[in-house]
Amino acid sequence: MLRGLRAFLGMVVLIILPFLAVADVHSVAVQGDGINTRIVISADTEMVHDEFLNNERGAALIVDVGHKPWTGETINFSPQAGIRNLEWIDGQLVFWLDGPMMIARASDLPPYGRRASHRLVIDLVSVSNARYLRAAKRDTRRLNRLTSERRLASADSPRRVEAGGQRFVVVIDPGHGGADPGTSHHGAVERTIVLEAAQKLEALLGANSLYDVRLTRSDDTFIELEDRVKLARDWEADLFISLHADAAGTPEVRGAGVYTLSAKGQARVDRTARGQNWELPIETGEAPDEVVSILGEFLKRETHSNSEKFASLLIPELERAGPILRNTHRNENFFVLLAPDVPAVLLEMGFLTNRSDARRLSSDEGQRKAMAAVARAIEVYFEQQAVLMAQN
Ligand SMILES: [Zn+2]
Numbered sequence: 193m194l195r196g197l198r199a200f201l202g203m204v205v206l207i208i209l210p211f212l213a214v215a216d217v218h219s220v221a222v223q224g225d226g227i228n229t230r231i232v233i234s235a236d237t238e239m240v241h242d243e244f245l246n247n248e249r250g251a252a253l254i255v256d257v258g259h260k261p262w263t264g265e266t267i268n269f270s271p272q273a274g275i276r277n278l279e280w281i282d283g284q285l286v287f288w289l290d291g292p293m294m295i296a297r298a299s300d301l302p303p304y305g306r307r308a309s310h311r312l313v314i315d316l317v318s319v320s321n322a323r324y325l326r327a328a329k330r331d332t333r334r335l336n337r338l339t340s341e342r343r344l345a346s347a348d349s350p351r352r353v354e355a356g357g358q359r360f361v362v363v364i365d366p367g368h369g370g371a372d373p374g375t376s377h378h379g380a381v382e383r384t385i386v387l388e389a390a391q392k393l394e395a396l397l398g399a400n401s402l403y404d405v406r407l408t409r410s411d412d413t414f415i416e417l418e419d420r421v422k423l424a425r426d427w428e429a430d431l432f433i434s435l436h437a438d439a440a441g442t443p444e445v446r447g448a449g450v451y452t453l454s455a456k457g458q459a460r461v462d463r464t465a466r467g468q469n470w471e472l473p474i475e476t477g478e479a480p481d482e483v484v485s486i487l488g489e490f491l492k493r494e495t496h497s498n499s500e501k502f503a504s505l506l507i508p509e510l511e512r513a514g515p516i517l518r519n520t521h522r523n524e525n526f527f528v529l530l531a532p533d534v535p536a537v538l539l540e541m542g543f544l545t546n547r548s549d550a551r552r553l554s555s556d557e558g559q560r561k562a563m564a565a566v567a568r569a570i571e572v573y574f575e576q577q578a579v580l581m582a583q584n
Contacts, residue, residue: 217260217264219264220264220285224316226274226293227274228315229316230273231255233255233257233285233312234310234311235260236308237310241255241298241300244256244331245324245331246335247332248332251288251291254287255284255312256284257285262280267280275287275288275289295316297314298314298315320479326473337402337578360431362397363405363408363427364390364407365409365433366389366409367382367434368382368436369411375439379550379554380550380553385437386436387410387412389559392563393567394407397567408420408423420528421528424534424536425534429534430535431573432536433570434529437540438540438544442545444546445543446515446542446549447518448542449517449540450538451503451521451524451539452523452536453524453529456525457523457529464530470532473491473533492532495534499529501573502569505572505576506565506569510539510566513564513565514552514561517540541553
């Protein structure tokens with residue numbers, strides 16, 4: 193969706209703030225036309241920096257320069273290059289944007305020649321509002337995390353992460369329930385095992401304030417497949433994990449299996465989304481149909497690739513924790529995997545037709561071990577997501 197970076201044909205550089213002899217951030221310059229915009233931040237010493245898109249009080253780019261003081265003159269900014277205003281707030285430069293933009297690249301340039309400053313060059317490119325909003329949502333979580341880490345690091349801070357900050361919504365879906373027991377062998381019943389496991393996973397993740405963990409059912413009730421997906425979508429889940437236990441014709445077959453949406457399943461997504469009235473979280477506004485459809489495709493692809501990514505992190509963790517099925521990553525068109533906007537996997541925790549799997553999955557210890565593996569994969573997955581967004 194990123195347009196190719198065109199040359200900066202717009203306005204020429206406008207130096208806003210004069211150089212001052214003391215440390216540290218002393219000037220900011222912007223250039224461009226709001227489609228391609230370049231920001232140059234100069235400081236006396238190298239900057240440890242991070243960038244965040246934010247939409248809490250209008251479109252903004254927040255550039256954190258790591259506690260550096262502002263030593264330039266008072267910021268007196270006139271709207272230009274797609275930037276409507278600039279503020280310096282607690283070691284962060286806040287660029288208020290005219291429209292949705294994302295960072296195409298950010299580079300550090302060391303001092304050279306007569307330019308004795310370290311420079312941070314940030315190239316912004318105009319993007320669709322939908323894309324901007326998704327990025328801003330993720331960035332806001334990273335920003336909240338940075339803020340709470342700093343608060344924790346400072347001695348006089350309350351030792352709690354601020355409530356109300358955006359957190360990753362993880363939806364755990366214990367399969368079956370109530371009148372639908374799922375499979376049962378060797379005294380082990382799927383609906384019970386998956387609920388117990390889900391509650392253990394909830395407890396494991398709940399200890400981490402980064403996660404908002406929700407269960408599609410927390411007792412022995414039956415829930416329609418459609419409603420499981422609806423819950424995940426209504427909660428704006430960042431990840432959906434459906435827990436099941438399997439059965440096989442031969443008692444020797446054992447081990448965990450991980451399923452993501454198959455190609456056949458992907459072909460079902462559109463039809464299902466229409467049938468279920470699942471509206472995609474993209475700004476349609478006055479955009480022509482082709483654009484809406486391209487954005488929809490983009491969203492589905494991203495969702496699918498995130499599901500695959502999570503599955504590829506989950507498998508090695510499961511392998512360390514217990515037996516897994518050979519060629520364990522399989523593709524299926526299970527209904528619960530069909531949401532076009534929620535990365536989802538289905539985990540078959542093992543085979544109840546296998547005596548040792550049935551025993552393992554019925555035991556507290558076996559469930560705890562399996563869910564600890566899932567929790568580790570979730571943590572790595574969201575760390576990677578945060579890093580990816582930071583590089584974006
Ligand atoms: Zn099942």
